[in-house]
Amino acid sequence: xxxxxxxxxxxxxxxxxxxxxxxxxxxxxxxxxxxxxxxxxxxxxxxxxxxxxxxxxxxxxxxxxxxxxxxxxxxxxxxxxxxxxxxxxxxxxxxxxxxxxxxxxxxxxxxxxxxxxxxxxxxxxxxxxxxxxxxxxxxxxxxxxxxxxxxxxxxxxxxxxxxxxxxxxxxxxxxxxxxxxxxxxxxxxxxxxxxxxxxxxxxxxxxxxxxxxxxxxxxxxxxxxxxxxxxxxxxxxxxxxxxxxxxxxxxxxxxxxxxxxxxxxxxxxxxxxxxxxxxxxxxxxxxxxxxxxxxxxxxxxxxxxxxxxxxxxxxx
Amino acid sequence: xxxxxxxxxxxxxxxxxxxxxxxxxxxxxxxxxxxxxxxxxxxxxxxxxxxxxxxxxxxxxxxxxxxxxxxxxxxxxxxxxxxxxxxxxxxxxxxxxxxxxxxxxxxxxxxxxxxxxxxxxxxxxxxxxxxxxxxxxxxxxxxxxxxxxxxxxxxxxxxxxxxxxxxxxxxxxxxxxxxxxxxxxxxxxxxxxxxxxxxxxxxxxxxxxxxxxxxxxxxxxxxxxxxxxxxxxxxxxxxxxxxxxxxxxxxxxxxxxxxxxxxxxxxxxxxxxxxxxxxxxxxxxxxxxxxxxxxxxxxxxxxxxxxxxxxxxxxx
Numbered sequence: 289x290x291x292x293x294x295x296x297x298x299x300x301x302x303x304x305x306x307x308x309x310x311x312x313x314x315x316x317x318x319x320x321x322x323x324x325x326x327x328x329x330x331x332x333x334x335x336x337x338x339x340x341x342x343x344x345x346x347x348x349x350x351x352x353x354x355x356x357x358x359x360x361x362x363x364x365x366x367x368x369x370x371x372x373x374x375x376x377x378x379x380x381x382x383x384x385x386x387x388x389x390x391x392x393x394x395x396x397x398x399x400x401x402x403x404x405x406x407x408x409x410x411x412x413x414x415x416x417x418x419x420x421x422x423x424x425x426x427x428x429x430x431x432x433x434x435x436x437x438x439x440x441x442x443x444x445x446x447x448x449x450x451x452x453x454x455x456x457x458x459x460x461x462x463x464x465x466x467x468x469x470x471x472x473x474x475x476x477x478x479x480x481x482x483x484x485x486x487x488x489x490x491x492x493x494x495x496x497x498x499x500x501x502x503x504x505x506x507x508x509x510x511x512x513x514x515x516x517x518x519x520x521x522x523x524x525x526x527x528x529x530x531x532x533x534x535x536x537x538x539x540x541x542x543x544x545x546x547x548x549x550x551x552x553x554x555x556x557x558x559x560x561x562x563x564x565x566x567x568x569x570x571x572x573x574x575x576x577x578x579x580x581x582x583x584x585x586x587x588x589x590x591x592x593x594x595x596x597x598x599x600x601x602x603x604x
Numbered sequence: 605x606x607x608x609x610x611x612x613x614x615x616x617x618x619x620x621x622x623x624x625x626x627x628x629x630x631x632x633x634x635x636x637x638x639x640x641x642x643x644x645x646x647x648x649x650x651x652x653x654x655x656x657x658x659x660x661x662x663x664x665x666x667x668x669x670x671x672x673x674x675x676x677x678x679x680x681x682x683x684x685x686x687x688x689x690x691x692x693x694x695x696x697x698x699x700x701x702x703x704x705x706x707x708x709x710x711x712x713x714x715x716x717x718x719x720x721x722x723x724x725x726x727x728x729x730x731x732x733x734x735x736x737x738x739x740x741x742x743x744x745x746x747x748x749x750x751x752x753x754x755x756x757x758x759x760x761x762x763x764x765x766x767x768x769x770x771x772x773x774x775x776x777x778x779x780x781x782x783x784x785x786x787x788x789x790x791x792x793x794x795x796x797x798x799x800x801x802x803x804x805x806x807x808x809x810x811x812x813x814x815x816x817x818x819x820x821x822x823x824x825x826x827x828x829x830x831x832x833x834x835x836x837x838x839x840x841x842x843x844x845x846x847x848x849x850x851x852x853x854x855x856x857x858x859x860x861x862x863x864x865x866x867x868x869x870x871x872x873x874x875x876x877x878x879x880x881x882x883x884x885x886x887x888x889x890x891x892x893x894x895x896x897x898x899x900x901x902x903x904x905x906x907x908x909x910x911x912x913x914x915x916x917x918x919x920x
Contacts, residue, residue: 322768328798331769331805336776340768387735392727411708415731416776419703420768422735426742427763430756440746440756447743452638452656452736453647460652460732482644489647 302594306354309367313353317344317375320428332420339409339417340424344382347400347544349604351527352377352498355520358595359502362588363512372432373442373501379425380450381494386418388459401544422450433505442501449497458490465556480561487528488521495524511584516592518581523596526574529567530602532557536564542604575600618910622670625683629669633660633691636744648736655725655733656740660698663716663860665920667843668693668814671836674911675818678904679828688748689758689817695741696766697810702734704775717860738766749821758817765813774806781872796877803844804837811840827900832908834897839912842890845883846918848873852880858920891916 321341322332330337353374360370389396389404390411397407406414426443433439448454465478465486499520503513534543535550536559550557558567578596582589637657638648646653669690676686705712705720706727713723722730742759749755764770781794781802815836819829850859851866852875866873874883894912898905 322773329801332773333776333780335780336768336773383735387731390728390731392731412706412779413776415703415706415708416772418735419699419738420772422738423763423767423772426759427767430759430763436756437752440752440759443742443746443756443759447739447746451739451743452652456732456736456739457638457648457652460649460729463728464649464651485645 302591302598305591306595309354309357310350312367312371313350313357313374313378314345316371317378320375320379320424321345335409335413336416336420339405339413340420342402342408343386343399343405343417344379344421346402348378348382349602350378352381352494354498354595355495355523355592356498356502358592359499359516360506361502362516362582362585362592363503363506363508364588365502365506365508369434370502370505372428373446373505374498376425376428376442376446377494377498377501379421379428380446380455383418383421383425384450384455384459384494386414386421390414393459393463396545396549398545401541438505438507441504445497445500445504449493454489454493455491458486458488458493461486462490462555466553478556480558483556483558483561484525486556487525491528491531492521492524495527496520515581515584515589519578519592519596522574522578522581523599526571526578526596527599529558529571529574530599532559533564533567533571534603539603544604571600618907618914621907622911625670625673626666628683628687629666629673629690629694630661632687633694636691636695636740637661651725651729652732652736655721655729656736658718658724659702659715659721659733660695660737662718664694664698665918666694668697668810670911671811671839671908672814672818674908675815675832676822677818678832678898678901678908679819679822679824680904681818681822681824685750686818686821688744689762689821690814692741692744692758692762693810693814693817695737695744696762696771699734699737699741700766700771700775700810702730702737706730709775709779712862712865714861717857754821754823757820761813761816761820765809770805770809771807774802774804774809777802778806778871782869794872796874799872799874799877800841802872803841807844807847808837808840811843812836831897831900831905835894835908835912838890838894838897839915842887842894842912843915845874845887845890846915848875849880849883849887850919855919860920887916 321344322337324334324337324341326334356374356377357367357370361367385399386405388394389399390406396404398404402408405417425446429442429446430439433442450456465482496517499516500513503516532550535547535557538547540547558570562570575596579593582593637660638653640650640653640657642650672690672693673683673686677683701715702721704710705715706722712720714720718724721733741762745758745762746755749758766772812833815832816829819832824832848866851863851873854863856863874886878886891912895909898909
């Protein structure tokens, strides 16, 4: 029988490592949320706390937190030190899902296999739950990331990635490309370069930020930060291409959301521009690019290498 | 003839001071917003930039920025040093107005004398403009407040005030009190204590934060921070009571928004619980309490004293 102390020092398989890290993220996320307290004196109304809990703790791949923890470890820091930043990233991601799912935006009923926030509650509550998660993310980074200089840098990175030159801009550009934002002036059809420009902001920015934040928290040298940033850019785009492929080929039950919606809505996707095989090939090239970027990290980059390749094979 | 250098050192009248400070805030706000750039390569889509601009630069009393600048000066700092924090506060306030005005929330068509953001643009754009302003606020504080220790403290104060135990909680509680959040479980009628609990969060928290942020930026001693915090609590509540009175007695043209809406919606207001005279008396008492709190600051608190009294007489 192996003692748990011995087991903890063995190099765990990637899947086992990811499962353990996901559980640690989930526990920590739960602790950051306002309690569900029905007393009239509760600072956070129970309905708001329930809505935030419904969306934040309702499953999910936790990819952004995992990237942040793994980046910190790849730079010689501990996963534990990156947990607050990792949780903040998941809060920002979840807020963006809640708002994007609203009837005025993508109008989705299903997310992570459960009713979307405005379906489980109502639109007003969903808007506020999103606003609350976004704001709480900055509170968590500012209060809990150590040292203070890393906390401030992480607020900057997170705000830039999520803001009106990052994720919010990407969502706006995406709506315009679909022609669903009225009088948008968006082109009726575009190029793969325009599609990439959307995704670099809409999903890419918040997939790149975890790498930079993890590196900053671990006190990485500039070459280390740069290596992880190149990895993040490539992995972020590869992730999006696989997402587009899964919307065509994926299993709704595994995905926990509707599939086939992109083409219904006339969305710009990689398969639309490059075909299925061309898209797969591009995702593979990007994953290789991500792996190559990790070269300066040596064996410390092994888990991130494994993750980049595993993302190509994902089915949800 | 008085040289401008001499004039600048004269104690200006409060109105003149406020007008000048408002202009400085407006200039700085404009500089923080993404440019309106119709090129496809623009990081921020023109429509999003326009919507943020429409709401943020569309007038407004700029009360929260003014309180922040005046707090810094009252603690021996400069107004200039508090400008980034002041602008961030106005961004957070404006985001909250954009989201509160949405059809799913208060469903307002007019704000600051102009169409609300979702009327001038559309709902999706308004949701994103609000999200963008909230996120940009944290970027501005983290990047531009000096020194770094004050920046981090200001992110903490701002996030706590605006988040799910502050402003967002207050808006949720307000919707529940109106019974407009479905299945809310909110009481059909309440007490003045419950009303105060709503306002302490919905408007009070973001009126208190500017005082604390200004004091922190000026490197105030703990008694100074405490004095300004007491002032902020009292002024914040007095401001809300006057707001309730203006919804009954105010002039729509001056206010730049619909009046009489509170009673139509069956909203909890101070006049509903205390009558008009009782509400006026309470506002007066709170303004006096605010003035008394400034005692430790001596003559440096004069402008804040004047502002507390002027807020009682405001007509918009």
